[in-house]
Structure formats: C-alpha cells, structure tokens
Amino acid sequence: MVTKLLASRGATIQELNTIRKALSLLKGGGLAQSAYPAQVLSLILSDVIGDPLDIIASGPTVASSHSIQECFQILTTYNLLSDMPESVHTVLSGSPVEQATQKDFSHVHNVVIGSNRLALEEAKRQAEDMGYFSVLLSDTVCGEVSTIARLYCLLIQLTCLSATAGNDLLKDKVEGELSSLVAKLALPGLHLRDILRASQVEKPICLLAGGETTVQLRGNGKGGRNQELALRVALELHRARATADGRFLEKYEIVFLSGGTDGQDGPTEAAGACCSQELVGEAEREGFNVEEFLNNNDSYTFFVRFQSGHHLLMTGLTGTNVMDLHIVLIRAKGRD
Ligand SMILES: Nc1ncnc2c1ncn2[C@@H]1O[C@H](COP(=O)(O)OP(=O)(O)OP(=O)(O)O)[C@@H](O)[C@H]1O
Ligand SMILES: O=C(O)[C@H](O)CO
Numbered sequence: 001m002v003t004k005l006l007a008s009r010g011a012t013i014q015e016l017n018t019i020r021k022a023l024s025l026l027k028g029g030g031l032a033q034s035a036y037p038a039q040v041l042s043l044i045l046s047d048v049i050g051d052p053l054d055i056i057a058s059g060p061t062v063a064s065s066h067s068i069q070e071c072f073q074i075l076t077t078y079n080l081l082s083d084m085p086e087s088v089h090t091v092l093s094g095s096p097v098e099q100a101t102q103k104d105f106s107h108v109h110n111v112v113i114g115s116n117r118l119a120l121e122e123a124k125r126q127a128e129d130m131g132y133f134s135v136l137l138s139d140t141v142c143g144e145v146s147t148i149a150r151l152y153c154l155l156i157q158l159t160c161l162s163a164t165a166g167n168d169l170l171k172d173k174v175e176g177e178l179s180s181l182v183a184k185l186a187l188p189g190l191h192l193r194d195i196l197r198a199s200q201v202e203k204p205i206c207l208l209a210g211g212e213t214t215v216q217l218r219g220n221g222k223g224g225r226n227q228e229l230a231l232r233v234a235l236e237l238h239r240a241r242a243t244a245d246g247r248f249l250e251k252y253e254i255v256f257l258s259g260g261t262d263g264q265d266g267p268t269e270a271a272g273a274c275c276s277q278e279l280v281g282e283a284e285r286e287g288f289n290v291e292e293f294l295n296n297n298d299s300y301t302f303f304v305r306f307q308s309g310h311h312l313l314m315t316g317l318t319g320t321n322v323m324d325l326h327i328v329l330i331r332a333k334g335r336d
Pocket of ligand 2 (some may be wrong): 013017047050055056057058
C-alpha cells in the first residue's frame with residue numbers, strides 16, 4: 001500500500017526504496033546482518049540506472065545510509081504523511097533518528113551479474129556478427145518519453161546527414177539541437193563523435209542505448225513506455241521527412257526498436273515495439289490518427305490494430321530485468 005501510494009504520486013525509485021528500507025527488516029542491509037557471521041554472496045541483477053547497489057531491490061545485502069528525517073521529508077513532499085497507516089508511524093517514530101554507525105559488512109560480497117550495459121554489450125556483439133557497424137551510446141538514458149523520442153530522431157538525422165554529402169548547414173543545425181538536448185538530459189558519455197565516425201563506414205549502422213524513460217499519463221489508453229517511445233519516434237521521423245530539409249531521410253532504411261528486457265512493457269503483453277520512418281504515413285493511409293492514440297497514451301491499442309500487430313515486440317516474460325533497450329538500425333537504400 002505504501003509503495004503503491006508513493007508510486008502513484010510519482011516518487012522516484014530512490015525515494016521509494018528509502019522508505020522501504022526504513023520499514024523492512026531485510027532491506028537496507030538487513031538480510032546480510034541477519035546472516036552474520038556467515039559469508040554472504042549476493043548475485044545482483046540491476047534494474048536501476050547507474051547500478052546503485054543500495055537501491056537495487058532496496059539493497060538487502062548493502063550497508064544503508066538513509067535517515068528517518070529523509071523518510072519524513074519524502075512522505076511530506078508527496079503529501080502522504082496523514083495517509084500512512086498507524087503501523088508506519090509506529091515503525092518510523094520507534095527508529096533511531098540516524099542510522100547506527102556503519103555496521104560490519106566485511107562478510108558480504110556483492111556482485112552485479114546482469115545489467116543494462118552487459119545486455120547492450122551482448123546486443124552490440126550480435127549486431128556486429130550480423131555485419132553492422134555498432135555504437136553503444138549510453139546505458140543511462142532517462143527522461144520524459146517525448147524528449148527521448150526527439151533525442152533519437154536527432155541522432156538518426158545526424159547519422160544520415162553525416163553519411164550524405166552536402167547538407168552542412170542542416171547538419172550543423174541538427175548537431176546544435178542535439179548537443180543542447182544531450183546537455184539538458186545530462187547524459188554522460190554519449191559519444192556523438194562515434195556517430196560521425198560510423199557514418200563514414202560502408203556498413204549498415206546500429207546505434208544501441210538503454211535505460212528507462214518516464215511517461216506522464218494524460219489519457220486512459222493502454223500502453224507502455226517502450227511502445228509509446230517507438231510510436232513517438234515514428235511521428236518525429238514522419239514530421240522531419242515532411243519538411244523541405246528532410247528529404248535526405250528518404251535515402252535510408254531506418255528501424256527503431258524499444259523493448260523492456262523483462263518482456264513486459266507496462267500493463268501489456270508486449271515487450272515493446274519497433275517502427276520505420278514510413279509507419280505514420282502508412283497508418284494515416286489506413287485511417288489511423290497516430291497523434292490521437294498518443295494523446296490518449298494508447299500505443300498498445302494502436303500497435304495491436306495496425307498491420308495485425310506486426311510492429312509489436314512479443315517475447316513473453318524473460319525472467320530477468322535489466323531495464324529497456326533502444327536500438328536504431330540505419331542502412332542506405334540500395335546497399336546490401
Ligand atoms: N497507457 C500507458 N502508456 C504508456 N506507458 C504506460 C501506460 N500505462 C502505464 N505505463 C507505464 O508503464 C510503467 C508501469 O509498468 P510496469 O509496472 O511494468 O513498470 P515498472 O515496474 O516501472 O517497469 P519494469 O518492471 O519494466 O522495470 C510505468 O513506466 C508507466 O508510466
Ligand atoms: O524492486 C525494486 O526495488 C526496484 O525494481 C529496484 O530494484
């Protein structure tokens with residue numbers, strides 16, 4: 001109940017898990033403390049950006065550093081103090097104000113055995129085996145889904161423009177917008193130079209990135225952040241190619257895929273979806289209004305109905321979760 005309330009008010013996973021750690025006997029290092037003095041080996045799958053060990057699953061085997069003031073501060077921020085059950089107040093007011101000085105965790109070995117970066121590195125190897133020149137852009141992509149869709153549209157445009165002779169003014173414009181967006185999103189290590197280098201090679205190109213976007217739900221449709229991202233990228237590409245400057249895109253085959261590694265995107269049975277730059281045009285000809293679906297956060301309904309669900313990524317539950325993967329494939333038309 002506490003988790004649901006916090007999540008519904010938009011609390012971050014860091015805030016959520018600070019509260020969970022304070023309320024639980026096992027989280028926040030409690031499991032490792034209960035096992036003491038036995039040796040503890042913790043094999044960790046990271047579903048949090050940056051792989052912070054104390055946040056992943058609320059760190060049952062990791063020393064915790066939260067304070068009770070922090071918990072009250074979080075509950076106050078989301079206006080939830082008075083909604084908390086009596087038991088929560090009892091536990092919080094009975095806890096020491098500061099965590100006791102660092103306990104001994106020398107009996108614990110924490111090892112990250114699965115992460116978004118590991119998944120991306122394997123995807124990169126697979127793409128290279130398939131003949132793609134591959135660039136791993138980032139494993140920390142996060143932000144509002146429409147901003148991230150813009151990011152990918154600009155990345156795709158820059159890649160294509162760099163491979164096309166001429167267009168220097170447009171390329172500078174796209175690179176300028178991209179650089180300020182990357183700075184705004186504070187995406188460390190997104191190597192634009194590598195994209196420019198990729199455009200100089202003869203091979204088809206694969207750009208790989210990962211993380212987790214957020215969706216501000218405004219409608220009452222059915223969807224997930226990956227399907228919404230794919231549909232928004234499709235709309236961005238559609239708009240870009242409709243401008244006087246955007247004709248260069250037509251020389252390229254472009255596929256964008258966004259998928260959740262757990263195999264389930266939001267409350268749907270798809271893991272995500274893919275799109276091409278032609279998707280919105282084709283959808284319009286078939287009578288679909290993509291913007292309307294997006295305004296209602298109804299990406300799943302769109303993808304199910306459009307071309308018999310052909311663009312949906314259906315993997316089934318994978319039994320793991322290392323967040324989402326975003327993959328762009330670009331090939332000059334007429335090239336094998
Ligand atoms: N109609 C919708 N359109 C787009 N996104 C949606 C929709 N409904 C829910 N979501 C998104 O789905 C997510 C909630 O689903 P889920 O419980 O699978 O997420 P999660 O537990 O955060 O993710 P995961 O388990 O994949 O790490 C949230 O990111 C939410 O914004
Ligand atoms: O379950 C959780 O605590 C979150 O998914 C972070 O690991």
